[in-house]
Each structure stands twice: as structure tokens, then as C-alpha cells.
Amino acid sequence: MLTLQKPHRHVETVIHSEVLIDCRIENLYYGDFRAIRDCDLSIERGKITAFIGPSGCGKSTVLRCMNRMNDLVQGFRIDGQIHFQGQDIYHPSVDPVAVRRHIGMVFQQPNPFAMSIYKNVAFGLKLNRVKDDIPGRVEDALRRAGLWDEVKDKLKSSALALSGGQQQRLCIARAIATEPQVLLMDEPCSALDPIATRRIEELMLQLKERYTIVIVTHNLHQAQRIADKTAFMYVDTSNSSRTGFLVEYADTHRLFNHPQQEYTLQYLRGEFS
Amino acid sequence: MNSPATTTADINTPLNIKWSLRHRSTLVSVGLSGLTYFIAVVACIPLFSVLTMLIWRGGQHLSLRLFTETPPSAFAEGGGFGNAIVGTIVMVGIAALISVPCGIMGAIVLAECGPESRTATIVRFCAKLLTGFPSILAGVFTYASVVLVTGTYSAPAGGIALSILMLPIVMLTAEEAMKSVPRKMREAAYGMGATQTQVIWHVILPTALPSMLTGVMLAVARAAGETAPLLFTALNSNYWIIQDGQQALMEPTASLAVLIYNFSGVPFKNQLELAWAAALVLVLLVLTVNLCGRALADSQKHY
Numbered sequence: 001m002l003t004l005q006k007p008h009r010h011v012e013t014v015i016h017s018e019v020l021i022d023c024r025i026e027n028l029y030y031g032d033f034r035a036i037r038d039c040d041l042s043i044e045r046g047k048i049t050a051f052i053g054p055s056g057c058g059k060s061t062v063l064r065c066m067n068r069m070n071d072l073v074q075g076f077r078i079d080g081q082i083h084f085q086g087q088d089i090y091h092p093s094v095d096p097v098a099v100r101r102h103i104g105m106v107f108q109q110p111n112p113f114a115m116s117i118y119k120n121v122a123f124g125l126k127l128n129r130v131k132d133d134i135p136g137r138v139e140d141a142l143r144r145a146g147l148w149d150e151v152k153d154k155l156k157s158s159a160l161a162l163s164g165g166q167q168q169r170l171c172i173a174r175a176i177a178t179e180p181q182v183l184l185m186d187e188p189c190s191a192l193d194p195i196a197t198r199r200i201e202e203l204m205l206q207l208k209e210r211y212t213i214v215i216v217t218h219n220l221h222q223a224q225r226i227a228d229k230t231a232f233m234y235v236d237t238s239n240s241s242r243t244g245f246l247v248e249y250a251d252t253h254r255l256f257n258h259p260q261q262e263y264t265l266q267y268l269r270g271e272f273s
Numbered sequence: 274m275n276s277p278a279t280t281t282a283d284i285n286t287p288l289n290i291k292w293s294l295r296h297r298s299t300l301v302s303v304g305l306s307g308l309t310y311f312i313a314v315v316a317c318i319p320l321f322s323v324l325t326m327l328i329w330r331g332g333q334h335l336s337l338r339l340f341t342e343t344p345p346s347a348f349a350e351g352g353g354f355g356n357a358i359v360g361t362i363v364m365v366g367i368a369a370l371i372s373v374p375c376g377i378m379g380a381i382v383l384a385e386c387g388p389e390s391r392t393a394t395i396v397r398f399c400a401k402l403l404t405g406f407p408s409i410l411a412g413v414f415t416y417a418s419v420v421l422v423t424g425t426y427s428a429p430a431g432g433i434a435l436s437i438l439m440l441p442i443v444m445l446t447a448e449e450a451m452k453s454v455p456r457k458m459r460e461a462a463y464g465m466g467a468t469q470t471q472v473i474w475h476v477i478l479p480t481a482l483p484s485m486l487t488g489v490m491l492a493v494a495r496a497a498g499e500t501a502p503l504l505f506t507a508l509n510s511n512y513w514i515i516q517d518g519q520q521a522l523m524e525p526t527a528s529l530a531v532l533i534y535n536f537s538g539v540p541f542k543n544q545l546e547l548a549w550a551a552a553l554v555l556v557l558l559v560l561t562v563n564l565c566g567r568a569l570a571d572s573q574k575h576y
């Protein structure tokens with residue numbers, strides 16, 4: 001009888017904690033340099049997961065592993081697996097290009113193409129051979145990125161003439177136009193003023209309904225404001241090397257208020273420089 | 274509170290931030306600036322004297338018949354060099370058709386497919402050597418490999434000789450242009466799931482296009498003015514490439530450069546005057562091509 005009383009709740013929790021990306025990095029090298037060790041965590045569908053930690057601990061590296069952007073780096077090597085919807089994306093039979101079409105990325109520096117605003121957003125659609133209603137999709141993406149009203153009259157003009165914050169929102173629009181399942185964002189607000197930052201945060205909270213978002217941030221308040229789960233990484237300087245590793249991964253509220261690890265506690269208190 | 278007193282002591286001396294030639298460094302700076310301006314002007318003197326001379330001597334004889342008639346014989350009056358203009362355009366066109374695709378594809382290898390690889394290093398080195406290649410050798414080489422094989426002087430042979438000179442310029446400038454496309458733009462494209470071909474075709478080439486066009490223009494300008502390679506490959510002709518409805522592509526072909534070369538050494542006044550006019554037309558032609566290229570490049574540019 002107990003099992004009959006619970007199914008509804010049970011189903012709901014399953015949906016809420018469905019693992020979308022299962023990351024099991026044992027070691028990660030750039031040439032001879034071991035940049036990461038022991039980083040195991042699961043990204044859950046429909047949530048915002050934040051990575052925090054000191055500079056150089058490998059947050060960007062882990063993020064870039066999730067859509068195989070690191071393949072572009074000479075000498076990059078990874079021990080371990082990253083499963084996306086149950087498939088190991090580092091399996092030899094997997095095409096990194098296909099992975100990147102499902103897992104989009106927004107970079108720390110706004111990086112629009114030297115094309116018109118319209119073409120920037122339509123670029124991904126073109127790659128995916130989407131043919132129908134491109135103007136509508138472009139408008140929709142720009143609207144969702146909160147940029148439409150500012151650029152609707154100058155869609156044909158160069159994207160490079162936009163301000164930094166507008167460029168960043170354009171990059172977000174470009175990334176969501178193709179409807180990827182996951183959006184990786186590497187410090188998307190680091191070049192923005194507080195108002196633009198807030199807008200992007202609001203945007204992420206809206207996007208959360210449709211996308212799974214992983215964000216790297218140096219701003220602890222930002223992580224607390226938007227993230228459902230937070231991962232804290234730290235860098236191990238023993239053996240005269242600098243190897244990043246995952247210290248703690250938990251619900252944001254829990255990680256910030258009841259950290260289980262000494263490192264986390266010290267970092268949050270600001271005791272590390 | 275005591276220590277600042279010593280450092281603020283000189284607050285009482287009057288502040289002097291005016292220009293003054295009494296400072297040694299200012300003097301040196303002003304002197305050197307003057308010198309650079311002077312040298313810049315000196316560097317322009319040859320260019321402007323040549324241009325003035327051309328406009329003065331060549332401009333007098335500029336008329337429509339120059340473009341519609343063929344060269345006169347030694348003692349004849351009148352005549353023009355329309356066939357040489359067409360010949361130059363055709364041969365430079367052939368050269369561009371060969372060197373632009375090859376040069377750009379070569380540049381893609383150099384800039385995108387492993388810039389540090391052995392192949393790239395060797396190719397780049399060869400291209401740099403080729404930029405300093407004596408043009409007469411390009412002529413001799415084409416003479417041996419094309420003219421002797423086909424058994425005739427021809428426009429394609431001339432085009433091939435010119436393409437040898439254009440290729441390295443196109444390739445090296447295109448490589449530089451592609452390398453100057455910001456890394457973050459490539460990352461953006463790869464990050465959206467573009468293949469390497471798509472990144473090159475949709476992002477790098479369009480972004481680098483304006484600077485690549487500049488390189489093509491440079492190469493065209495150089496090729497249009499070359500005489501030595503054409504003497505061995507296209508020779509000269511007094512006829513049109515298409516005469517009386519018959520095309521004569523595989524025949525000796527006239528060009529402005531060779532016409533100037535031939536007519537400038539003769540004692541006949543009419544031919545000498547034509548040489549001046551031809552020189553002016555050649556310069557104007559190159560200038561027009563350059564301006565069109567620039568306009569095209571600017572229309573593609575995003576700031």
C-alpha cells in the first residue's frame with residue numbers, strides 16, 4: 001500500500017532530477033600539464049548549475065569539455081567519460097560537431113561574427129539547415145534574449161557596432177536560436193555592468209524552462225541568485241603543480257549555507273586570496 | 274602627517290606644463306618629426322613626377338581612337354592600341370583566374386590546416402621566395418613549359434607566366450588576412466557546431482575578404498605592368514584577339530606593357546606618343562581596378 005501512495009511524488013522527483021550530463025573526469029591534460037583531476041558531477045535537466053572557484057582552477061576547462069570545445073586545443077587529453085543523455089561524448093564514434101549542435105556555448109568575451117545582426121542569429125539556423133521561417137525564428141531568439149526592441153530597426157547593420165552588453169545578448173540569442181538542449185555559459189556577465197548583468201540573469205531564469213544551463217561565475221551572489229545547484233572547484237598546489245579538482249557539489253542553498261568541506265567554507269569566507 | 278611635508282614641498286614652485294623647446298627631449302622629438310615628414314615628402318617625389326610626366330605627355334594624345342584602333346606601322350599616322358588593352362585585360366584575367374583560387378586555397382592550408390605543420394612551413398617559405406622571383410625567369414619557365422609544348426606564343430601562356438608572379442602575393446596576403454580573423458570568432462563558430470569547412474567558408478573567408486581583395490589588387494597591379502614574362506610567352510601582335518569573328522587566343526597577343534616597351538625605343542614620333550598614351554592608360558586601368566576592388570571591399574566590411 002505504501003508504494004501506491006507515493007507514485008505521483010515519486011514520478012515528479014524523477015523528472016526533476018533527471019541527469020542530462022554525467023561528467024566523470026579522472027584526469028585532464030593540456031600537453032604534459034595535468035589541469036584537472038577527479039571531477040565527477042551530474043548536470044540535471046532543466047536546472048541552472050553554477051561553477052565557482054578561484055581563477056585557474058579549471059572551471060572553463062570543465063565547461064569546455066562538455067561540448068568538446070577543448071578538442072580544438074593542441075595536446076588536450078581526457079581520461080574519463082562525459083555522458084550526455086546516456087552516450088559517452090568522448091567515444092571515438094561520436095562526432096564532436098554533432099555534440100556541439102546539442103550543447104551550445106556562450107563565451108566570456110562577446111564574440112559576434114563580423115556580419116549583420118540578423119545574419120549572426122541566422123547563422124546557426126543555416127548550419128542546421130533550417131529553412132522555414134528564418135525571420136520569425138531570428139525575431140523570436142532576439143526577443144527571448146531581450147534584445148529585439150533595441151535592434152529591430154537595424155537588423156542589417158553590423159553586429160560589431162553594438163555595445164558589449166548588447167553583443168553578449170546577441171551571442172545568447174545566436175546560441176538559443178538553434179534550440180540546443182544545454183547552454184554552457186562561461187562568465188557571460190564578466191564584461192557587463194550591473195543592469196545588463198541583471199537582465200541576463202533574468203533571461204537565464206526564463207530560459208531555464210526550456211534549456212539546461214551551466215554557468216561559470218566569479219560572482220558568488222550571482223550563483224546564489226540564479227543557480228539551483230553549485231559546484232565548487234579548487235586548485236591543488238601540492239607536488240608543485242596546479243591541478244584543479246571538484247571539492248563540493250550540492251544544492252546552491254546548501255552549499256552556501258552549510259558547506260560540508262573545509263575548503264568551501266574558507267573560500268566562501270574569503271580566506272583564500 | 275609629517276612625511277608628506279617633504280614631498281609636497283615643491284607644490285610651491287610654479288607648475289610648468291607648457292611646450293618649451295628648452296627641453297632636450299622636446300627638441301629631439303620636434304626635430305625627428307620634421308625629418309620624417311621631410312623624408313615622406315621626398316619619397317613621394319618620384320611617384321608624383323612620374324605621374325605628372327605621364328599625364329602631361331600621355332594626356333595630350335588621349336582620344337577615343339586609341340581604344341578602337343590597332344597600332345600603326347612605323348611611318349603611318351594615327352592608330353591606337355585597343356588590341357593591347359584587351360590583351361592585357363585577357364591575360365591578367367587568366368592569371369587572376371589561376372592565381373586567386375590557388376592562392377586562396379593555399380592560404381587556407383597555411384592559416385587553417387595546421388599553420389605550424391611541416392608542409393605549411395615549407396610552402397610558406399617557397400611562397401616568400403617566389404615573391405622575389407625575377408619576373409624574367411617566370412617568362413623563361415613558361416616559355417619552356419607552355420610555349421614550346423603548345424608550339425605557339427599565346428595569351429594563355431602569358432596568363433600563366435603572370436600567374437606565377439601573382440600567386441605568392443595572393444597567397445601570403447590571404448594567409449595574413451585569415452590569420453587576423455579573431456580567434457574568438459572561430460571559437461564561436463565551432464561552438465555552434467560548425468564543421469571546419471563551414472567555419473572557413475561562412476566565417477573566416479567572409480571576414481577576411483576585404484583584406485584578401487587588397488592582396489588580389491596588389492597582385493593585379495603588379496601583373497598588369499610586367500613586360501619581361503610576356504616577351505617570352507605572348508610576344509606581341511598587331512591584331513585583335515577576336516578579329517573578323519575569329520578568335521586568336523592561341524596566337525601571339527598584344528599587351529600594353531610590351532607595346533610600351535616596343536614603341537618607347539623607336540625613332541618614330543607617332544609611335545613614341547602612343548607609348549606615352551599607353552603608359553597613362555595602363556596606370557588608369559590599374560587605378561580603376563584598384564578603386565573598384567576597394568569599393569567592393571568596403572561594401573563587405575563590418576566595423
Ligand SMILES: Nc1ncnc2c1ncn2[C@@H]1O[C@H](COP(=O)(O)OP(=O)(O)OP(=O)(O)O)[C@@H](O)[C@H]1O
Pocket residue numbers: 030033035054055056057058059060061062073242244
Ligand atoms: N588552451 C590551454 N592550453 C594550455 N593550458 C591551458 C589552456 N587553457 C587553460 N589552461 C590551463 O588550465 C588551467 C585551468 O584553466 P581554466 O581556464 O579552466 O581556469 P578557470 O577556472 O576558468 O579560470 P578563470 O576563472 O580565470 O577563467 C590553468 O592552469 C590554465 O593555465
Ligand SMILES: [Mg+2]
Pocket residue numbers: 059060061186216
Ligand atoms: Mg575561465
